[in-house]
Amino acid sequence: MSNLPTTFDKPVLLGVIGGTGLYQLDSLTPVARLTVSTPWGHPSSPITISLTKSGFPIAFLARHGVHHQFNPSEVPSRANIAALKSIGVKAIIAFSAVGSLQEHIHPRDFVLPTQIIDRTKGIRPSTFFENGMVGHVGFGDPFDAKLAAVIAKAAPVLEKNGSQLHTKASTGGDLTLICMEGPAFSTRAESNMYRSFGGSVINMSAIPEAKLAKEAEICYQMICMSTDYDAWREGEEAVTVETVVSHLKANSANAHAFTEAILEHLEGEIVAGTVGRDLEGSMRFAVSTAPNAVAREMLQKMHFLLPGYWPLD
Numbered sequence: 001m002s003n004l005p006t007t008f009d010k011p012v013l014l015g016v017i018g019g020t021g022l023y024q025l026d027s028l029t030p031v032a033r034l035t036v037s038t039p040w041g042h043p044s045s046p047i048t049i050s051l052t053k054s055g056f057p058i059a060f061l062a063r064h065g066v067h068h069q070f071n072p073s074e075v076p077s078r079a080n081i082a083a084l085k086s087i088g089v090k091a092i093i094a095f096s097a098v099g100s101l102q103e104h105i106h107p108r109d110f111v112l113p114t115q116i117i118d119r120t121k122g123i124r125p126s127t128f129f130e131n132g133m134v135g136h137v138g139f140g141d142p143f144d145a146k147l148a149a150v151i152a153k154a155a156p157v158l159e160k161n162g163s164q165l166h167t168k169a170s171t172g173g174d175l176t177l178i179c180m181e182g183p184a185f186s187t188r189a190e191s192n193m194y195r196s197f198g199g200s201v202i203n204m205s206a207i208p209e210a211k212l213a214k215e216a217e218i219c220y221q222m223i224c225m226s227t228d229y230d231a232w233r234e235g236e237e238a239v240t241v242e243t244v245v246s247h248l249k250a251n252s253a254n255a256h257a258f259t260e261a262i263l264e265h266l267e268g269e270i271v272a273g274t275v276g277r278d279l280e281g282s283m284r285f286a287v288s289t290a291p292n293a294v295a296r297e298m299l300q301k302m303h304f305l306l307p308g309y310w311p312l313d
């Protein structure tokens with residue numbers, strides 16, 4: 001049990017979601033721990049608010065729970081995104097442990113993907129728009145290029161530790177993240193198929209998180225941390241949890257140092273509104289259903305996410 005306050009009275013503009021192996025932000029001083037309830041239930045963990053040296057607040061949430069108790073299909077992503085939105089978050093940096101589908105993306109390298117191929121199985125609730133309220137979000141560019149560009153400025157910290165950061169600029173093209181359902185890893189045939197799709201890396205977490213962030217008008221960038229070569233390499237053992245775990249400690253240390261360096265560049269951009277504002281207002285006209293035909297209960301739920309967009313009377 002922590003003795004931290006359970007409220008925080010200022011908006012928190014930046015959210016960090018930690019994945020496998022990243023359950024807290026060690027380098028920052030925690031000042032509050034919030035238990036948030038949303039119309040979509042409770043998020044997977046309390047939200048820890050920490051301050052940077054200059055007093056800029058950051059919200060941290062553990063995707064799989066503080067004890068890693070939610071499997072990828074069970075993560076309450078709608079509650080996670082709605083909870084971050086409700087405290088003021090405009091931009092999310094989401095960490096994820098991934099398998100590499102390309103020889104040159106080595107274990108312990110980091111990747112800023114630009115595209116996603118959704119290979120989940122439709123069993124995860126993946127939209128806030130349902131129950132008689134139909135909305136369609138644009139998802140052509142699932143990640144935020146401005147946020148990625150600021151994150152990329154912190155690359156020297158990784159290079160110093162022997163890890164490379166792969167970006168669209170350094171690669172000269174899109175970096176595609178395959179998101180599979182899991183929890184079992186891919187077969188060798190699947191792994192090769194994903195390579196033939198042009199996949200760069202693979203995880204089980206980007207969908208629906210990235211889609212829901214778009215619906216919530218939150219700028220979102222995933223930072224992928226490579227832990228293995230999945231199952232495509234001939235003559236080598238296919239990925240196991242042991243392989244993943246063997247790189248998690250180094251990746252987590254790198255993630256902490258990287259986050260600190262990212263914040264030096266990002267804090268000012270978010271405060272100035274040059275990052276985190278591009279999706280504002282984008283969902284106002286994304287709904288096809290006439291608001292007066294939508295049940296009041298549904299409008300109330302959506303009022304939590306996007307207050308004032310669809311009047312309640």
Ligand SMILES: CSC[C@H]1O[C@H](OP(=O)(O)O)[C@H](O)[C@@H]1O
Nearest residue numbers: 019020072096097203204205244
């Ligand atoms: C334990 S390896 C598979 C697991 O790791 C990744 O989790 P996260 O994205 O939260 O870091 C991957 O997506 C799978 O959920």
Ligand SMILES: Nc1ncnc2[nH]cnc12
Nearest residue numbers: 097098099202203204230
């Ligand atoms: N090979 C892999 N497949 C899916 N998710 C992963 N997370 C880490 N490695 C992975």
